[in-house]
Amino acid sequence: METADVIVIGSGQGGIPIAADFAQEGRKVVLFERDALGGSCTNYGCTPSKAFLAAAHTAGRARQGEKLGIHSKIEVDFPAVMERVRGIRNSFNQGVHKRLDGAGVHVICAEASFIDERTVKAGDVIVQAPLVIINTGTSSLIPDLPGLAGTPYLTNRNFFDLKALPPRLLVIGAGYIGLELGQGLARLGSQTHLIVRGDRLLDREESDVSEVLAEALKQDEIQLHFGVNVNQVAHENSMFTLTLSSGEQIQGEALLVAVGRQPNTQALNADASGIELDQQGFVKINDQFHTTCAGVYAIGDVAKQPAFTHVSWEDYRRLKAILGGENRTRGDRVLGYAIYTEPQVGRVGTTLDQAQKQGINARAVTLPMSQIARAIEWGHDLGFYRMVIDNDTDEILGATLVGYETAELVHVFLSLMEAKATWQLLEKSVHIHPTYGEALPSLARLLLEDGTP
Numbered sequence: 001m002e003t004a005d006v007i008v009i010g011s012g013q014g015g016i017p018i019a020a021d022f023a024q025e026g027r028k029v030v031l032f033e034r035d036a037l038g039g040s041c042t043n044y045g046c047t048p049s050k051a052f053l054a055a056a057h058t059a060g061r062a063r064q065g066e067k068l069g070i071h072s073k074i075e076v077d078f079p080a081v082m083e084r085v086r087g088i089r090n091s092f093n094q095g096v097h098k099r100l101d102g103a104g105v106h107v108i109c110a111e112a113s114f115i116d117e118r119t120v121k122a123g124d125v126i127v128q129a130p131l132v133i134i135n136t137g138t139s140s141l142i143p144d145l146p147g148l149a150g151t152p153y154l155t156n157r158n159f160f161d162l163k164a165l166p167p168r169l170l171v172i173g174a175g176y177i178g179l180e181l182g183q184g185l186a187r188l189g190s191q192t193h194l195i196v197r198g199d200r201l202l203d204r205e206e207s208d209v210s211e212v213l214a215e216a217l218k219q220d221e222i223q224l225h226f227g228v229n230v231n232q233v234a235h236e237n238s239m240f241t242l243t244l245s246s247g248e249q250i251q252g253e254a255l256l257v258a259v260g261r262q263p264n265t266q267a268l269n270a271d272a273s274g275i276e277l278d279q280q281g282f283v284k285i286n287d288q289f290h291t292t293c294a295g296v297y298a299i300g301d302v303a304k305q306p307a308f309t310h311v312s313w314e315d316y317r318r319l320k321a322i323l324g325g326e327n328r329t330r331g332d333r334v335l336g337y338a339i340y341t342e343p344q345v346g347r348v349g350t351t352l353d354q355a356q357k358q359g360i361n362a363r364a365v366t367l368p369m370s371q372i373a374r375a376i377e378w379g380h381d382l383g384f385y386r387m388v389i390d391n392d393t394d395e396i397l398g399a400t401l402v403g404y405e406t407a408e409l410v411h412v413f414l415s416l417m418e419a420k421a422t423w424q425l426l427e428k429s430v431h432i433h434p435t436y437g438e439a440l441p442s443l444a445r446l447l448l449e450d451g452t453p
C-alpha cells in the first residue's frame with residue numbers, strides 16, 4: 001500500500017486545480033481518473049458544446065440575415081465543424097495533462113473506490129491519505145424506456161464524435177443540454193423533433209422564458225411535442241422510431257437522450273468509508289464541503305452543487321481556503337449561469353416567485369426587447385430583461401436576461417449582487433448608447449415609475 005498526503009478522485013473542474021495546488025506546495029498528491037482527464041466540461045460538456053454552437057449559431061445568424069435584407073446560401077461542412085470541435089477539445093485536454101504533469105501530481109488512470117475511511121483502491125493500487133477530495137461529477141441519466149437499451153442513441157458523451165449530419169434528429173428532454181444540442185443540429189441542417197414530457201421547455205425557469213425559447217425553436221423549424229412520453233423506442237435499418245404516448249410515431253436517423261444527470265457515486269463504494277449519500281446518490285456535505293467521514297471532502301456536481309464549471313472551480317477555491325484554516329463556507333456566494341441557445345438565457349439569484357416564497361417583500365420589473373433600441377436596430381426581437389429587488393432594502397436579488405449574448409450581460413448583475421448594491425446604483429449609471437447594456441439602467445428606471453414598462 002502507498003501513502004500520500006492528498007488523494008483526489010476525479011479530474012473535474014475543482015479536482016484539477018486543487019490537486020495541482022497541493023502538489024506545487026510540495027505535498028504528495030495522487031489523482032485517480034477513470035476516463036479522459038479534464039472531466040465533463042473539457043471532454044463532453046462546456047468546451048465541445050460551445051465550440052459546436054459557435055458553428056451552429058453562425059449558420060443560424062446567417063439565415064436570420066434575411067430579416068436585414070441579406071440573402072445568403074449556407075453550406076454546412078459538417079465533418080469540418082466536428083473536426084474543429086474535437087481539435088479544440090483535444091487541445092484543452094492536453095492542457096490538463098500538462099498542468100497536472102507540470103505540478104507533479106501522480107495521476108492514476110483507473111476507477112477508484114474506497115476500501116475504508118481514507119483508503120482508496122483502483123485495480124492493484126491501494127493508496128491511503130489523511131485528506132481525500134471527491135470530484136467525480138455526474139453522467140447522463142438514461143431513462144428506462146422500452147426498447148432503448150442496446151440502441152446506438154446519443155448522449156453528451158458520444159454526441160461530439162458524430163461524423164455525419166443526421167438528416168433527422170429526435171431529442172428526448174427539454175433541459176438546457178437537449179435545447180442547446182438540439183437547436184445546434186437543427187441550425188446545421190437536421191430536421192429536429194423535441195419530445196417534452198411536461199407542457200413547457202426549461203421547466204426550472206419562469207414560464208415566459210420557456211415561451212420565448214419555444215418561439216425561437218419554432219423559428220428554427222424544430223417540431224415541439226409537449227405533454228408526451230416515449231412509450232417505445234425501436235431501431236431498425238439505421239432508423240429510430242419513437243412511439244409517443246399520444247400514439248404518434250416519429251422517425252429519425254439519430255436519437256439524443258438528454259433527460260437529466262446522475263451522480264457518479266456508484267463505483268465509489270462510499271459505505272466503506274462511512275460517506276453518506278442522499279436518496280439520489282449525491283454525496284452529502286456540510287457548509288464546508290465536509291462529507292460524513294472525517295478527512296473526506298466533496299466538491300462540484302457530485303456534491304449536488306449547482307452543476308456548472310465555475311461552481312466546481314469556486315468550490316475548489318473555497319475548500320482550499322477552508323483547509324488552509326480560513327473560516328469560509330459555501331453558502332455565501334452569488335452564483336449565476338447561462339443557457340447558450342439563441343436567444344441566450346443569463347440567470348442569477350432568485351426569481352420573484354422564489355423570493356416571495358422566502359417571505360421577502362420582493363418586486364420585479366421587466367423590459368421587453370421591443371423597447372430596446374439596440375435590439376430593434378439589430379433585429380433581435382425575442383426576449384426580455386427582468387430584475388428582482390427587495391422593496392425593504394432596495395437590494396438587487398436576481399436577474400433573468402433572455403436575449404442576444406445575455407450570458408455576457410448578466411455579469412453586470414453578478415457584480416452588483418456580489419457588492420450588495422441597490423437598484424438605485426444601477427439606475428444612476430450612465431451606460432453607452434446604443435447597447436444592450438444601456439437597457440439595464442432603463443430596467444431599473446421602471447422602479448421609479450409604477451413597475452410596468
Ligand SMILES: Cc1cc2nc3c(=O)[nH]c(=O)nc-3n(C[C@H](O)[C@H](O)[C@H](O)COP(=O)(O)OP(=O)(O)OC[C@H]3O[C@@H](n4cnc5c(N)ncnc54)[C@H](O)[C@@H]3O)c2cc1C
Nearest residue numbers: 010012013034039040041045112136137300301307308309
Ligand atoms: C453537454 C454539457 C454542456 C455543459 N455546458 C456547460 C456550460 O456551458 N457551462 C458550465 O458552467 N457548465 C456546463 N456543463 C456542466 C459542467 O460540465 C460540469 O458542471 C462541470 O464539468 C463540473 O463538473 P465536476 O467538476 O463536478 O466534475 P466532472 O467534470 O464531471 O468530472 C468528474 C470526473 O470524475 C471522473 N470519475 C467519476 N467517478 C470516478 C471514479 N470512481 N474514479 C475515478 N474517476 C472518476 C469522471 O470520469 C470525470 O472525469 C455542461 C455539461 C454538459 C454535459
